[in-house]
Every structure is written in C-alpha cells, then in structure tokens.
Amino acid sequence: MTGPALPSDDLGELQAWHAACRDAPLAVDMTRGLPSAEQIALSHAMLSLPGPAPFDSEDGQDWLNYGGQQGIPQLRALLAPLLLGVPAAQAAVGGNSSLALMHAAIGLAWRTGLPGHAPWAAARQIRFLCPVPGYDRHFAICRDHGITMVPVPIGVDGPDMDQVERQVAQDPLIRGMWCVPRHSNPCGATYSEEVLRRLATMKTAAADFTLFCDNAYAVHDFAPQASAPPGLYDACATAGNPDRALLFGSTSKMTIPGAGIALLGGSARLLDWWLAAQRACTIGPDKVNQVRHLRFFGDAAGVSRHMQQHGHMLQQRFAQVLKVFARRLSALQDVHWSRPSGGYFITLWVPPGCARRVVRLAAEAGVAILPAGTTHCSGTDARDRCLRIAPSRLSPSDAAQAAAIIAGCVLLACAELSSAPGRDASNTLKGVP
Amino acid sequence: MTGPALPSDDLGELQAWHAACRDAPLAVDMTRGLPSAEQIALSHAMLSLPGPAPFDSEDGQDWLNYGGQQGIPQLRALLAPLLLGVPAAQAAVGGNSSLALMHAAIGLAWRTGLPGHAPWAAARQIRFLCPVPGYDRHFAICRDHGITMVPVPIGVDGPDMDQVERQVAQDPLIRGMWCVPRHSNPCGATYSEEVLRRLATMKTAAADFTLFCDNAYAVHDFAPQASAPPGLYDACATAGNPDRALLFGSTSKMTIPGAGIALLGGSARLLDWWLAAQRACTIGPDKVNQVRHLRFFGDAAGVSRHMQQHGHMLQQRFAQVLKVFARRLSALQDVHWSRPSGGYFITLWVPPGCARRVVRLAAEAGVAILPAGTTHCSGTDARDRCLRIAPSRLSPSDAAQAAAIIAGCVLLACAELSSAPGRDASNTLKGVP
Structure with missing residues (x-):
C-alpha cells in the first residue's frame, strides 16, 4: 500500500492530498474487529485436533x-x-x-x-x-x-x-x-x-x-x-x-x-x-x-500463554495507529481517542458534525470505517462525533498507513468545517505539525 | 448379556420367566435412535480433519x-x-x-x-x-x-x-x-x-x-x-x-x-x-x-459409499429384532410391527391397553424403551398400543437379546390381559410356538 504524504493544515493542500489519495485508493477494511491471519495462525494446530x-x-x-x-x-x-x-x-x-x-x-x-x-x-x-x-x-x-x-x-x-x-x-x-x-x-x-x-x-x-x-x-x-x-x-x-x-x-x-x-x-x-x-x-x-x-x-496457563501472543500482535497494530493519531491529531480541538489496554477497537471522537464526513472521505481514499452512528443504539450519533477504528486485521505497516489516511481525513473535515461560512470557528486547526 | 430362555404362552411360566429376568436384568437403553460405536468409527478420520x-x-x-x-x-x-x-x-x-x-x-x-x-x-x-x-x-x-x-x-x-x-x-x-x-x-x-x-x-x-x-x-x-x-x-x-x-x-x-x-x-x-x-x-x-x-x-459418491456402510450395520441390528419378533409374536392377535427399509426405528403395535405395561415389564428386565405415549403429540396413546424400538446402538447379538426380552414382555402383558377378569378376551394368545 502506498499513499501520498500528508500535507499541512491548509484546506487547499488537504484537498489536493485527498484527491491524490482518491486517485490511488488503498483497499483497507476497518469496519469489523477481525483477528489477523497472523493471529489465527497461532491456532492452526487445531485443524488436526x-x-x-x-x-x-x-x-x-x-x-x-x-x-x-x-x-x-x-x-x-x-x-x-x-x-x-x-x-x-x-x-x-x-x-x-x-x-x-x-x-x-x-x-x-x-x-x-x-x-x-x-x-x-x-x-x-x-x-x-x-x-x-x-x-x-x-x-x-x-x-x-x-x-x-x-x-x-x-x-x-x-x-x-x-x-x-x-x-x-x-x-x-x-x-x-x-x-x-x-x-x-x-x-x-x-x-x-x-x-x-x-x-x-x-x-x-x-x-x-x-x-x-x-x-x-x-x-x-x-x-x-x-x-x-x-x-x-x-x-x-x-x-x-x-x-x-x-x-x-x-x-x-x-x-x-x-x-x-x-x-x-x-x-x-x-x-x-x-x-x-x-x-x-x-x-x-x-x-x-x-x-x-x-x-x-x-490448562489455564496454556490459555494465558496463547493470549499473550495474541495480545502482542494486537498491540503492535494498535501502537501504530495511536502513534499516527498522536502525531497528526494531538493539536486539534475536540479531537481525542481511547488508548485501550486490550480488546479490538479504538474510539476516535472528532469535532461535532465531522464523523460522517470523515467516514465518507476515508471511504473515497480506500479505507472503510464502520458508518458513523452504528455505535449508537438509536442508529444516529446526534453530535456526529464518534468513530470506531478496528486495526486488528491489518499488518502493522498497513495499520499505520490506514491511520494516516484517517488522520488526514479528520484534518480535511476540520478544515472544511472551519472554512464553511457561518460555521463555528472553534474547530480550527491549531499548529498541526 | 444373558437372559433366561423364553417359555411358552402360559401366564405362570411367563411370570416365572420375567421374575428370572428381573433377578438378572440386562442394562440396555433402547430409548433413543443413537448410532452405534461401530458406525461412528466409520468417521474417526474426521477427528484429524x-x-x-x-x-x-x-x-x-x-x-x-x-x-x-x-x-x-x-x-x-x-x-x-x-x-x-x-x-x-x-x-x-x-x-x-x-x-x-x-x-x-x-x-x-x-x-x-x-x-x-x-x-x-x-x-x-x-x-x-x-x-x-x-x-x-x-x-x-x-x-x-x-x-x-x-x-x-x-x-x-x-x-x-x-x-x-x-x-x-x-x-x-x-x-x-x-x-x-x-x-x-x-x-x-x-x-x-x-x-x-x-x-x-x-x-x-x-x-x-x-x-x-x-x-x-x-x-x-x-x-x-x-x-x-x-x-x-x-x-x-x-x-x-x-x-x-x-x-x-x-x-x-x-x-x-x-x-x-x-x-x-x-x-x-x-x-x-x-x-x-x-x-x-x-x-x-x-x-x-x-x-x-x-x-x-x-463428493456425492463418497457420501453414498459411506452411507452404504452405515446401512449395512443398521440392517444387521434391525434384522435380529425383526427375526425375534417374527418368531415370537407372529401368532398374536393385534400385534404387528413395521419393517423399515431405512432409518432408526421399528414401531411395534401391541394389543390395546398393553403398551405401558410392556414398557414397565421391559424396564424391570433391564431394557429401557421410550415411554408409551411419547410418540403421540398429546403425550398419550389413547389406545395404549404403540412402542418405538431403537436397536441401532446395540451390537447385533445384544439387539437380538433385547428383542427377546421385549417379545417376552409382550407375551406376558397379553397373557395378563387375557386372564384379567372382565377384560376383552380377543387378545388371547393363539398357538405361540
């Protein structure tokens, strides 16, 4: 997988970056919490048991x-x-x-x-x-x-x-x-x-x-x-x-x-x-x-040993995503994310009114995320803020690349929001590196 | 498994026979249609697939x-x-x-x-x-x-x-x-x-x-x-x-x-x-x-070959039961049974009012049959006639021995019925060999 390098916070540059991503989209599905092939290989011995x-x-x-x-x-x-x-x-x-x-x-x-x-x-x-x-x-x-x-x-x-x-x-x-x-x-x-x-x-x-x-x-x-x-x-x-x-x-x-x-x-x-x-x-x-x-x-010790191997593989993938988010998104107002110690998901909160836009921008760049609102029992996230990120199935490098696309789409959605006439300017980008 | 030889149609002799069976009961469960261990062994290769x-x-x-x-x-x-x-x-x-x-x-x-x-x-x-x-x-x-x-x-x-x-x-x-x-x-x-x-x-x-x-x-x-x-x-x-x-x-x-x-x-x-x-x-x-x-x-031919082996094993067991029934029960009025060409069950119809009695007598002799009435959607067989016989799980010789016990219990139940004061005499034994 390849993708254009992420530019600065300038709306025009972000739009150009996204257009380039659209022209050479990734093909990454992060919608569901699936174990990776590497994790599943830990249990291949079961196929003859x-x-x-x-x-x-x-x-x-x-x-x-x-x-x-x-x-x-x-x-x-x-x-x-x-x-x-x-x-x-x-x-x-x-x-x-x-x-x-x-x-x-x-x-x-x-x-x-x-x-x-x-x-x-x-x-x-x-x-x-x-x-x-x-x-x-x-x-x-x-x-x-x-x-x-x-x-x-x-x-x-x-x-x-x-x-x-x-x-x-x-x-x-x-x-x-x-x-x-x-x-x-x-x-x-x-x-x-x-x-x-x-x-x-x-x-x-x-x-x-x-x-x-x-x-x-x-x-x-x-x-x-x-x-x-x-x-x-x-x-x-x-x-x-x-x-x-x-x-x-x-x-x-x-x-x-x-x-x-x-x-x-x-x-x-x-x-x-x-x-x-x-x-x-x-x-x-x-x-x-x-x-x-x-x-x-x-026995229980066998379960523990086995699950440590799973945990290690998951941690590698999650670490990549968290590293990208920290580098790209830390300076954004109203953007934060979970730092789980286990499980299969990172939740990413984006500024109000941005979540659906991020899902759409990411899809256009070839990264499928669970539709915004799916994590809400009404089917709608009234503030349109919450995204579920599922990096487990990807390789660590693919997870990093997909996270970069998501981060860029968050930046773009925020920049669009800031530049929209009559919109609350509190979601402005501040000093993105 | 052993059991006393079945006597003639005389009530006293049948009672003595049953008492001897009770003293040395079999331990046979014919309540459910279970495949035999020999049948299941046909699929042991699956345990490593x-x-x-x-x-x-x-x-x-x-x-x-x-x-x-x-x-x-x-x-x-x-x-x-x-x-x-x-x-x-x-x-x-x-x-x-x-x-x-x-x-x-x-x-x-x-x-x-x-x-x-x-x-x-x-x-x-x-x-x-x-x-x-x-x-x-x-x-x-x-x-x-x-x-x-x-x-x-x-x-x-x-x-x-x-x-x-x-x-x-x-x-x-x-x-x-x-x-x-x-x-x-x-x-x-x-x-x-x-x-x-x-x-x-x-x-x-x-x-x-x-x-x-x-x-x-x-x-x-x-x-x-x-x-x-x-x-x-x-x-x-x-x-x-x-x-x-x-x-x-x-x-x-x-x-x-x-x-x-x-x-x-x-x-x-x-x-x-x-x-x-x-x-x-x-x-x-x-x-x-x-x-x-x-x-x-x-493939389909593999299914067919496999099911022929099952069929052969089942037929051996069913043949033993049918042979015993033919020898022991053919002469009884109001007693008949199915002669299936496949599946897991023989249905045995006994004279009205006898089915529950046969289940009880057989249980005392160590042969468990599905309770009479279970085959009826009301839970009750109004005429108390129908018994479900499931020989599949037994070895052929055990199936024969269990069938002999059941047949003896049918004979005894019929003899009891004939000798009961005021009961319909149409269920009399006739020329049992």
Whole structure:
C-alpha cells in the first residue's frame, strides 16, 4: 500500500492530498474487529485436533455420540472461571457464537420470562439500558425483539452509574442492560470495581432486571499482565442478587473465529432455566469441538500463554495507529481517542458534525470505517462525533498507513468545517505539525 | 448379556420367566435412535480433519475468519441436493443441530411471520398437523411455542391424506405440518409420490401454511440401493407453491453425532427471509467443520459409499429384532410391527391397553424403551398400543437379546390381559410356538 504524504493544515493542500489519495485508493477494511491471519495462525494446530486419542468426559457422556447438553465438565472447568467468572457447574456450553446465546436468552425471556417472572411478551414495553458508544450487534438483538433502547454514556471506568442507578430505580420497564465489562466495544473501557459493585447492588424497579454481560474480551489484554478475573457475577452474588447477571463469552477471538466455543453462565437458578429450555432446541452442543479446544489449550496457563501472543500482535497494530493519531491529531480541538489496554477497537471522537464526513472521505481514499452512528443504539450519533477504528486485521505497516489516511481525513473535515461560512470557528486547526 | 430362555404362552411360566429376568436384568437403553460405536468409527478420520491444507471457498470468504452466513458453497453444493432436494443456492448451513434450526424457524415465524404474512404471535391460536406416531422432539418444539397439535394417522405410504386435505382446507388456524418423508420416525413410512403431490397441491385455508419437513433420514437406507432424492420441494415448486416447504437435514447420523452440520432449505424467498434474520443472531456458522465434512466425504459418491456402510450395520441390528419378533409374536392377535427399509426405528403395535405395561415389564428386565405415549403429540396413546424400538446402538447379538426380552414382555402383558377378569378376551394368545 502506498499513499501520498500528508500535507499541512491548509484546506487547499488537504484537498489536493485527498484527491491524490482518491486517485490511488488503498483497499483497507476497518469496519469489523477481525483477528489477523497472523493471529489465527497461532491456532492452526487445531485443524488436526482433537486427533484419534480416546477421551473420557467426567460426566460419563460419550464424547462421540449425542447428548451432553451442558458441555464437557473439563472444558467448563477450564473456561468458565476465565471467561465468565463463574464455576464450571454454573456454565453451559453453546454452539460457536456467544451472540447466538445472547439472542436466544433474550428470546427465552420473551417467551417464558426469567425464572419466577412473567414473559416479556406480556409486557406493554421492554426497555434496555445501552452504554453508548456500544456494540451494534447488541443493538440488533434488541431491535429484533422490539426492545426499546435507552442510551447511557460510558467513560473510561464504565457507564455513568448516576444515570444508570436513577433510571433503573425509576423505570420498571427497564428489564435489562448491556455490559461489556472488559475492554468495551468500542470505547475500550474496563469497568472499575466500584462500577461493578454499583451495578450489583443498585435498586431496580423491575424485579427481573438483568445485566446481559458480554465478556467478549475477558482474556484479551495487550500486555502480559494477569487479567483480573471477570468480577460481575461475584459482585452480584455478594450483593445478594445472584440472579441479576447473565454472562456470555466465547473463544472466537482466542482460536479460529467462527469455529470456537461459546458459553453462557450465571446463578444455578438461571442455569437451570437455560438448560431446561435447551431440551426443546437441541440434543446438545458439539462435544468434539470442546475436546479440540481442551487439547489445544491444555490448562489455564496454556490459555494465558496463547493470549499473550495474541495480545502482542494486537498491540503492535494498535501502537501504530495511536502513534499516527498522536502525531497528526494531538493539536486539534475536540479531537481525542481511547488508548485501550486490550480488546479490538479504538474510539476516535472528532469535532461535532465531522464523523460522517470523515467516514465518507476515508471511504473515497480506500479505507472503510464502520458508518458513523452504528455505535449508537438509536442508529444516529446526534453530535456526529464518534468513530470506531478496528486495526486488528491489518499488518502493522498497513495499520499505520490506514491511520494516516484517517488522520488526514479528520484534518480535511476540520478544515472544511472551519472554512464553511457561518460555521463555528472553534474547530480550527491549531499548529498541526 | 444373558437372559433366561423364553417359555411358552402360559401366564405362570411367563411370570416365572420375567421374575428370572428381573433377578438378572440386562442394562440396555433402547430409548433413543443413537448410532452405534461401530458406525461412528466409520468417521474417526474426521477427528484429524480438515488438516492444515489451504482451502478456497467459492464465495471468496476466508474459511478461517468470521463470516459466511450461508455456508461454504462447495459444501452446500454437495449436501443440499442429497439431504434437502434443493440446489446449493437455496440452502443455508446452520450449526450442529437441525432441531435447533427447526426451533429457530418456528420462533422466527412466531416473531416476524413468514415472508409477506403476519407474525404467528398475533394469531389467537396456531395449529400444526402432526402425523402420529411421530417424533417427540417435534412435539416439544410445538409445546415450547404454545402451538396446538392436531394428530393425523400415518400409514406405510405417509399421512392419511384425506384427513390432511380436509383439515387444512377447513381450518385457517392450521399453519404448519410436520413431515418426515423418508423412513419416518418412528413408523418407518416413506411418503409415496402421490402423498408428496397431494401435500404440494392441496388447498389450504391458511395462506402461510408451511410443511416443516425433517429430512433426517434422506440417505439412510439399509440396502445399497440408490435413494430417490428428497422430492417434497420439487413437488411444491411444480405445484406453484414453492414457499410451502421448509426443509431441514443434518449429518448427525452420517458422521459424528453432535459434531455434524445442519442445513435449512426452501424457496429463494424463504431462504432470503431466513438469512436476513440470521444477521441479528450470529456472525456465521462453523466453516472449519464445513471444510472438515467436505474433505471427509469428497463428493456425492463418497457420501453414498459411506452411507452404504452405515446401512449395512443398521440392517444387521434391525434384522435380529425383526427375526425375534417374527418368531415370537407372529401368532398374536393385534400385534404387528413395521419393517423399515431405512432409518432408526421399528414401531411395534401391541394389543390395546398393553403398551405401558410392556414398557414397565421391559424396564424391570433391564431394557429401557421410550415411554408409551411419547410418540403421540398429546403425550398419550389413547389406545395404549404403540412402542418405538431403537436397536441401532446395540451390537447385533445384544439387539437380538433385547428383542427377546421385549417379545417376552409382550407375551406376558397379553397373557395378563387375557386372564384379567372382565377384560376383552380377543387378545388371547393363539398357538405361540
């Protein structure tokens, strides 16, 4: 990939630079948080696993025949504490997709109600709190069930808990809330202990209020530090609200995406509710894939070693993007970005009214970014500020080049805004190097 | 396994025989249609597949990353015509379970309606025709959605089409019907061309009436004859009702149960409806398992060779049971049984009022049979006649021994009935050898 060198802050020069980019566009897709081929190669050994060696499941299930609705105990013992923060007995293995488990759990609450509660189908409206910016696929699950989404802002420590507490205490129609407690998609927030405690203890007007906790990035730190185990379930149990959280995770970003293992966990009561419902849906999940994962990881130390390699590769890519942003965008008013310690995304905030323009300019230069507004549960970012940048799949040098294009498009959008007649001049470029 | 030799038709002798069986019970589970370990060993090579060789999906999808909602084209091209009777473009791959696809398709009709029609949730009642005896897991899906089940009898050529046509023409609440067109579970019926034609052409009071067609045994013949391709979709398309059938199948009883590939198919319109809905549920099915299956089978001839080996193993077991039944039960009034040419079940009809008694007697002798009534959508077999016998998992000699126990229990139940004061004497034993 090549691209013209980025000029100064002069509108005319930026326009000329962009025209040159358009004439020789890159072909870079940064819309989704996909692992790179290099990351996936870390798991190529799985393609010949589990191999022919016999395997004894601790529950006596024949791993090569039907059955085993909850999943193989040894795999649950390995992954449930790491990914969900619950013991093996309080987790169930699903198919390959934690999203599918979230969709199914909400569908089940809709059809039958949470244990001891009325079906959501019987309510005149169901509302979910959605930290924004958030994950578009969570919003799609809500839309699919006709759930009204209520945005709450999220900062570096997690959602704005004053707002969350006030709303759930007042509004009995709020029955759920999305949470990504570690390396949130897309802002990178990791919820503080205090946020977890407040989520677990807060008074809720709805007796069946449930935290839908997507632990997609539980072991996805960049640096080889020991991840804190996911703490939301423990906080809920300590607060006397063990049924408040349903927890989801998968190995999609640990082994081969799409060929992984998804898990659901929660209190014993919620797990019984889930497993009882599964009997009408399936004879059981793929146990061969469970043994494949077990043999590949070995033990918790094996998971840790494996995830350190992932983290190192991701960090290389993120570092390139952050370096470009720091060099090109630091001097801009109203422009800032997240500096995540894990996960798959950088959030870039641009001056009000610029985000859609940046997406369009970048697309013209051959860099696809998720459409602005997609990170907002309404589908629209009212201030048009928020961009989700996903560098994971690119090589480090491609990530740097794509970041340079994005930065140039931000500069151009800002310059256009400053020069527009009658527009607020507060977004002027100041001393861009 | 050992068991006392079966005595004559004398009640006292039969009771003594059964007491001896109770003292040294077998430990045989014939409740479910599980493949035997010998069958599963035919697919052990899959445990080291797909292997590290590169794979190019015809749709350009990276098989080792996310995506590919419809499934790999080459796998669809291999399996969709064989298992569903539709071209590759009209099939979508799911997870490991065709039951899960059936449950999800009915859930989707409930939530959004079939294409161009109102959601079933908005109807005051939804009814399904259920050929009886039928598959208990189909009935469980209906119960899970509050669908009222209407039984229709099924014979060797398929459901009683006079009844089916009359009911669907009159009753607009009947929106669906379960079908297992080949080697029906449990009666072994294979629908005739005439039945398929009548299902495809019949007038229905409900505009969105849909045949939920479970092609679980599409390529599961015992003898190495060429299976007729599944013909229901073609019949519907020919009749101008291409949207009438949703078709389901899986490789569960072809490769490793629980670690297989499930497929859904139908008209292009139904497929679009299905795929559009999947976007909110999952990023895509397990493509590695699709390539694993593709490399294992190779081509349609590979599927055929593989299924002939399955068929041979199943036939050995079924032949043992049928031989015992013929020898022990032929002379009994009101006792008859199916003689399937494929699939996983034999249905045994015993004199009215005897089925539950036989299940209990067999259980005491260590042979577990599916509880009587489970094959009926109401959960109760009003005449208490129908038993589902599943010999597949046993060795041929164990199958023979279990069949001898069942036959003895039928003889005993009949003798008890004959000797009971005030009971109809028409069920008397006649000249049992």
